[in-house]
Amino acid sequence: FTRFSKHNLTSDLEVEVTDIQTYLRFLVTSTSGKYVPPHLRNMGDDKRKAELEKLKRNVKGLMNRLSEPNMSSICGQLEELYMSSSRKDMNDTLTELLLAACVTPTLMPDRLLMEHILLVSILHHAVGLEVGAHFLETVVRKFDEHYKNPSGGKECDNLIAIIAHLYNFQVVHSVLIFDILKLLVGTFTEKDIELVLFVLRNVGFALRKDDPLALKELISEAQRKASDMGSKFQDQTRVRFMLETMMALKNNDMRKIPGYDPEPVERLRKLQRSLIHRSAGGSDMKLRVSLDSLLAAEQVGRWWIVGSSWSGAPMISKQEDTTTKQSPAQGQVDAKVLELARKQRMNTDVRRNIFCVLMTSEDYLDAFEKLLRMGLKDKQEREIVHVLMDCCLQEKNFNAFYVILGEKFCSHDRRFQMTFQFSLWDKFRELPNLSSSTFNNLVQLVTCFLQRKCLSLSILKVIEFGELDKPTVRFLRQVLTKLLKETEPEELASIFGRISGIPKLGMLREGLKLFIDHFLLKSVLSQGAPEQAALLSERAQLATKAMEAKETKLKL
Structure with a gap:
């Protein structure tokens, strides 16, 4: 490399390209530690782009064929793609294609939206919470963006329809819907009234069933806003219609809501129940997350996703976030x-x-x-x-x-x-x-x-009733006294009946009978309280019979 001196670079006009490549190769080797030949450079990026394009084509092909009759087949193939591909890539691809299909400047048909959201719901239950959580966060962010900067199209209407159907198909909790409704009622423009009517027509009766108190508060706030700001609207018809719709919901009168037809949603819910093979052991899969939490997810973390980092949450970390003011x-x-x-x-x-x-x-x-x-x-x-x-x-x-x-x-x-x-x-x-x-x-x-x-009362089986000390006697006396006095007879029989007929708990049953007779009833009698003694004696006999019931049947 002696030729690459200042004199030679300025005076020698015949420097060959191969010499420059050799020098650059030397620099790359000395700084990064490993030389990558030019024909292999960026090969990983190109390969990944090709894989993502192939994944996108596969998902888009399935989405184009999506309909109610072949919902089961499409969901099964998408689950297989989730198993064979990166979940992040699948979530990004699925969300991108769903939003491209459903969020357009024109109002989308309700049935088309419901079928796409039903697909998300089934994958949310079958694959994992992160599917619905990723889609929901993206939709809410786009809704916030279009709501603050309206474009004149129907994107905001389509986005709020998506959120409403996510609630219909058990992906999100009513907390988010009420947050959005409070936001719309708070600003109370003509567009807000239109969106409120759309949400109430689609999910109003479900909201009334889930949280009637929150709906009542929302109606009161809307009435107050209408009386304060209603005069500024030239057309008062929409405001009156919104208030009439809210009162119809409050009175559970479906006839007064024009265009209300629960049949399509109920039909797809029935299909959803038939396609969800596992329901997480019966646990609730709905995302109980607020609007503020979704919009601030980058700062405070995504606590609603299993395994997501909580490092940004103030309750976990003492470090202050310099990007946000607390x-x-x-x-x-x-x-x-x-x-x-x-x-x-x-x-x-x-x-x-x-x-x-x-x-x-x-x-x-x-x-x-x-x-x-x-x-x-x-x-x-x-x-x-x-x-x-x-x-x-x-x-x-x-x-x-x-x-x-x-x-x-x-x-x-x-x-x-x-x-x-x-x-x-x-x-x-x-x-x-x-x-x-x-x-x-x-x-x-x-x-x-x-x-x-x-x-069960079997938790007391570790207590040695033949070697009781004073604290244990006092503990058992207080527990059994409260149990006998404060429990209804039917419930009491059920509680003591749970340990009957089990051979391993024979010593426990005998110990409890002796303790009730000698430590509990005699103690109450010695205190001179005949009414309490009568009540305890009656309940003690009931408890003893419940413990002996199955034993008698077994002997017979």
């Missing part, structure tokens, strides 16, 4: 929650995240869905029960929120029942060391779990 109040709340988590000895990331979800959730359903979508596995998933138990027992006064949430987890999967059982067994061994408030909360928790049939 209000001082929000920062103080998050800091308080994190400090509270530290005081409660939530010493791992998983436990801290679970604790923050419990403390900041709106209700038990919100907490349940967020905890499930954290994507915890095996030992990490058991931490949900441990943190829930710790929070419940550390409260100054008993909070039934933890019972309802625990019941939801127990009904969701039996493995949560087993984890609750093992966790309670650990607490039974620690009874002598528990504080009075923790002891009382444990009594309330066990009693509520038994009354709601989340757990």
Whole structure:
């Protein structure tokens, strides 16, 4: 390379192209560590482009043939493509082609839209939540874009029709529909009134069934807006028609809504039920996500997708996002929650995240869905029960929120029942060391779990009735007293009947009978309360008969 000196480059006019290529090859080798020949460069990109084009052609061919009769065949072939291709590529391709087919400057036929959204719904249930979540987020972003910058066409109408049908086919929760309706009623232009009427005509009665209180509040807000701003409209007919439609929904009067025909949606719902082979064990697959969460997904993360990163969420990370401004109040709340988590000895990331979800959730359903979508596995998933138990027992006064949430987890999967059982067994061994408030909360928790049939009386089988200490006697006396006094006779017979006829629980049944006779009834009689003694005696006999019922049948 001595020829490539400043003198030679300026004076030698006969520098050959091959020498320049050799020099460039030397530079590439010295900087990147590996030389790629020119004929192989960009070959990976070209190959990927070819694969994406082939995938797009395959999906587009299936989409062009989509109709109600061949819905099953098309869905099966698309599922196979999901299995053989990258899910991201499939989600991007499917969303792009669906939007190209359904979002046009002209209003699309309702049947065509419903068939395409039915396809998304079936894939959402069969392949995974990320299919519907990706499509929904893209649709909502496009709706926000067209709503803020109208183009004069019917794109906004088509997009809101897509969102309405996503709700019809069980992909999204009513929370999103109410958020959009509140947005439209808040601005209250002629276009907004037209969109509100369209949404109510398509999904109004379903909204009334799912959340009548939210619909009532929406109607009140629309009436207030109409009285304040209605005079600015030259044509008052649409405003009156919207209010009449809302009142018809409130009164459940379908006849007063012109053009309302539930038959096409019901027919496709029946087809949907026949094509969805698995329903995630009966669990709810609807995405309970708000409009603000979808629009801010890039900043706060996609908590509604299983396995999605939560690193941007303030409850998980202490790092401030420099691209977004956080209000001082929000920062103080998050800091308080994190400090509270530290005081409660939530010493791992998983436990801290679970604790923050419990403390900041709106209700038990919100907490349940967020905890499930954290994507915890095996030992990490058991931490949900441990943190829930710790929070419940550390409260100054008993909070039934933890019972309802625990019941939801127990009904969701039996493995949560087993984890609750093992966790309670650990607490039974620690009874002598528990504080009075923790002891009382444990009594309330066990009693509520038994009354709601989340757990069986078999959880008491680890207690040695022949070697009872004072704390255990006090615990059993309080649990059984509350159970006998505060439970209806039919429910009481069912609770005690669950442990009858099981040979392994024979010692438990005998222990409970002796405890009720000697520690419970005699204690009440000694206190001189005849009315309570009579009630307890009656309920105790009922419980004893329920435990012996199946044993008598077996002997006969």
